[in-house]
Amino acid sequence: MTYSLLIPILMTIVGAATPILLAALGELVVEKSGVLNLGVEGMMLIGAVTGFAVTATTGSAPLGVIAAMIASAASAGLFGFLTLTLTANQVATGLALTIFGIGLSALAGEGYVGQTVDVFGSVFPASLSEHPTLRVIFGYSPLVYLSLALVAAVGWFLSRTRAGLILRAVGESDLSAHSIGYSVIGVRYMAVLFGGAMAGIAGCFYSLVLTPMWAEQLTAGRGWIALALVVFAGWRPVRLLLGAYLFGAVMTLELHAKAAGFSLVAPEFLAAMPYLATIAVLAAISARKTGMSLAPACLGKPFKPSS
Amino acid sequence: MKTLTRRTVLKTTAAAGALPIIGSSAYAADPLKIAFVYLGPIGDHGWTYAHEQGRQDVIKKFGDKVQTTIVENVAEGPDSERVIRRLAEEGNQLVFTTSFGYMNPTLKVAKRFKNVKFEHATGYQRAKNMSTYNARFYEGRAVCGTIAGHMSKSGVAGYIASFPIPEVVMGINAFTLAARKVNPKFETKVLWVSSWYDPAKEADAAKALIDQGADVIAQHTDSPAALQTCEQRGLMAFGQAWDMSNFAPKAHLTAIVNRWGRYYEARIQQMLDGNWQAGDTWWGFKEGVLEMSPYNDVIPADVQAAAEATRAGIIDGSGNPFTGPINDNTGKERLAEGVLGDGDLHKMDWYVEGVQS
Numbered sequence: 014m015t016y017s018l019l020i021p022i023l024m025t026i027v028g029a030a031t032p033i034l035l036a037a038l039g040e041l042v043v044e045k046s047g048v049l050n051l052g053v054e055g056m057m058l059i060g061a062v063t064g065f066a067v068t069a070t071t072g073s074a075p076l077g078v079i080a081a082m083i084a085s086a087a088s089a090g091l092f093g094f095l096t097l098t099l100t101a102n103q104v105a106t107g108l109a110l111t112i113f114g115i116g117l118s119a120l121a122g123e124g125y126v127g128q129t130v131d132v133f134g135s136v137f138p139a140s141l142s143e144h145p146t147l148r149v150i151f152g153y154s155p156l157v158y159l160s161l162a163l164v165a166a167v168g169w170f171l172s173r174t175r176a177g178l179i180l181r182a183v184g185e186s187d188l189s190a191h192s193i194g195y196s197v198i199g200v201r202y203m204a205v206l207f208g209g210a211m212a213g214i215a216g217c218f219y220s221l222v223l224t225p226m227w228a229e230q231l232t233a234g235r236g237w238i239a240l241a242l243v244v245f246a247g248w249r250p251v252r253l254l255l256g257a258y259l260f261g262a263v264m265t266l267e268l269h270a271k272a273a274g275f276s277l278v279a280p281e282f283l284a285a286m287p288y289l290a291t292i293a294v295l296a297a298i299s300a301r302k303t304g305m306s307l308a309p310a311c312l313g314k315p316f317k318p319s320s
Numbered sequence: 321m322k323t324l325t326r327r328t329v330l331k332t333t334a335a336a337g338a339l340p341i342i343g344s345s346a347y348a349a350d351p352l353k354i355a356f357v358y359l360g361p362i363g364d365h366g367w368t369y370a371h372e373q374g375r376q377d378v379i380k381k382f383g384d385k386v387q388t389t390i391v392e393n394v395a396e397g398p399d400s401e402r403v404i405r406r407l408a409e410e411g412n413q414l415v416f417t418t419s420f421g422y423m424n425p426t427l428k429v430a431k432r433f434k435n436v437k438f439e440h441a442t443g444y445q446r447a448k449n450m451s452t453y454n455a456r457f458y459e460g461r462a463v464c465g466t467i468a469g470h471m472s473k474s475g476v477a478g479y480i481a482s483f484p485i486p487e488v489v490m491g492i493n494a495f496t497l498a499a500r501k502v503n504p505k506f507e508t509k510v511l512w513v514s515s516w517y518d519p520a521k522e523a524d525a526a527k528a529l530i531d532q533g534a535d536v537i538a539q540h541t542d543s544p545a546a547l548q549t550c551e552q553r554g555l556m557a558f559g560q561a562w563d564m565s566n567f568a569p570k571a572h573l574t575a576i577v578n579r580w581g582r583y584y585e586a587r588i589q590q591m592l593d594g595n596w597q598a599g600d601t602w603w604g605f606k607e608g609v610l611e612m613s614p615y616n617d618v619i620p621a622d623v624q625a626a627a628e629a630t631r632a633g634i635i636d637g638s639g640n641p642f643t644g645p646i647n648d649n650t651g652k653e654r655l656a657e658g659v660l661g662d663g664d665l666h667k668m669d670w671y672v673e674g675v676q677s
Binding site for chain 1: 513519525543552
């Protein structure tokens with residue numbers, strides 16, 4: 014591989030990894046609080062269409078991203094109301110949220126099909142963002158840097174702050190947290206809303222950065238890869254970062270290898286890779302003595318305080 | 321190109337909603353009742369949109385002699401059988417099912433409702449009251465190939481492909497053969513993305529192909545993502561299924577446009593005349609079911625003329641895209657002279673010289 018190829022390939026990997034990372038980071042916090050939200054794909058689509066619609070109307074991409082965060086968080090709030098307040102089954106409600114998101118985004122986006130907006134590209138001066146070499150550092154959308162900052166922030170929050178400790182306590186032992194006076198439902202609501210907002214940014218990354226347009230099911234199943242990534246990473250932010258870039262690298266390098274004229278594996282295998290890797294990791298961690306200790310103990314369990 | 325507004329969507333939806341309550345008694349003076357089953361939403365600006373344009377042509381031509389019903393977003397499989405059966409029960413006399421996956425459901429319903437005529441797009445199962453129809457998309461690919469052969473500086477095209485079925489393979493081959501007629505050293509690099517629709521992956525595939533030296537991109541996938549990538553990088557590309565030039569005003573050279581209306585009008589006229597017969601129809605430029613969208617001004621006049629000459633040759637039969645001698649990409653001779661027949665095309669599983677897959 015020649016040097017001239019290296020930079021564009023690295024940049025493509027970052028582009029493929031960032032939205033998965035953003036969505037997975039949100040879901041990681043949600044799952045750490047003991048809630049399993051399978052609606053990531055639906056929330057991403059709601060974010061993607063909202064971000065696009067607001068950007069197309071106002072001309073401001075940052076405004077679009079903020080609107081997307083609000084819209085996706087609102088859909089997550091609906092999920093929260095059903096599963097936390099009404100204690101509905103989380104798996105069924107999450108799947109319903111995905112189906113709802115697919116339909117709602119298609120309906121809302123009807124009038125925006127075929128329109129385009131400017132790419133939400135680099136904010137650095139062109140001398141840096143279009144420099145043949147330095148663009149590998151400066152040539153991205155602000156959302157890329159935001160995703161990296163958020164990984165650090167979430168990692169710090171979960172392991173170094175009191176609020177993060179409470180969130181983990183709620184996810185590991187809801188009854189204990191409840192009995193010493195923490196609001197389990199309240200904490201979980203906050204986590205679910207955060208997960209929604211993150212999925213919203215991830216959706217925007219498709220409709221504003223990678224492919225600046227709106228079309229039905231624009232995210233094409235990336236939400237499911239984000240869900241797999243959380244398990245793959247063992248619910249740890251730094252591993253999540255590595256996993257996202259690994260998934261992105263495998264997807265990108267396979268395309269480049271094939272374009273260069275040799276194929277490493279069948280494309281079908283590649284498409285299944287994130288899920289296969291996740292199954293392998295699941296098998297590995299459950300084979301260990303400590304078992305599934307990485308997964309929050311109360312994951313997916315509805316909490317009903319017996320007051 | 322006509323853009324779809326929210327209002328037209330609402331109107332169509334309202335009309336579709338009102339139809340089930342219309343009575344089923346059939347008098348001679350009643351309009352011919354025709355139904356269309358669509359895979360996607362009519363706003364997909366792709367496959368389903370093109371069929372919907374065909375239905376609009378029918379309404380324009382026949383006016384109140386026909387009454388049309390549409391059902392959008394019908395999943396292939398058991399759901400579609402329910403929808404098709406209901407349309408037959410509601411007294412529709414002619415039902416167009418517009419996706420490959422409706423084949424078996426259409427056949428099942430056709431066997432139950434002998435008096436209703438069915439038309440299935442892109443399949444191969446037929447019955448006394450069930451026809452099949454398709455378009456010769458590869459003819460349009462040959463026109464794109466001619467343009468690519470002239471316009472490409474690197475002599476390398478990237479081709480984003482979905483699945484290695486004969487329909488896709490013959491498109492790649494027709495494109496490459498036409499380009500090599502212009503530039504004998506022309507090469508087509510094919511990248512399989514294993515999806516009909518995955519914008520992010522299509523964009524990444526385009527980037528990979530460009531990084532490998534391609535300066536013009538063709539695609540057999542449905543999103544305009546690759547066009548946007550080419551627009552950003554100042555390269556060239558072809559649209560798919562409809563005019564996608566608004567996504568890439570500079571990069572979009574032309575696109576193959578499906579005009580199903582020509583076929584729908586012919587079949588409906590036969591229904592009205594009482595001489596409809598089941599059969600298999602594979603039309604192309606000549607019959608008008610395929611058109612090229614307006615050529616981009618960046619294409620020099622002599623190249624536009626060459627593209628038109630390719631099209632004219634296909635129409636008058638002098639320039640069949642698959643005229644021998646044709647070698648495959650292992651160097652083996654596949655056709656010494658003459659042209660490949662439809663039977664050969666329908667089971668094509670090899671690539672012509674110059675294809676790198």
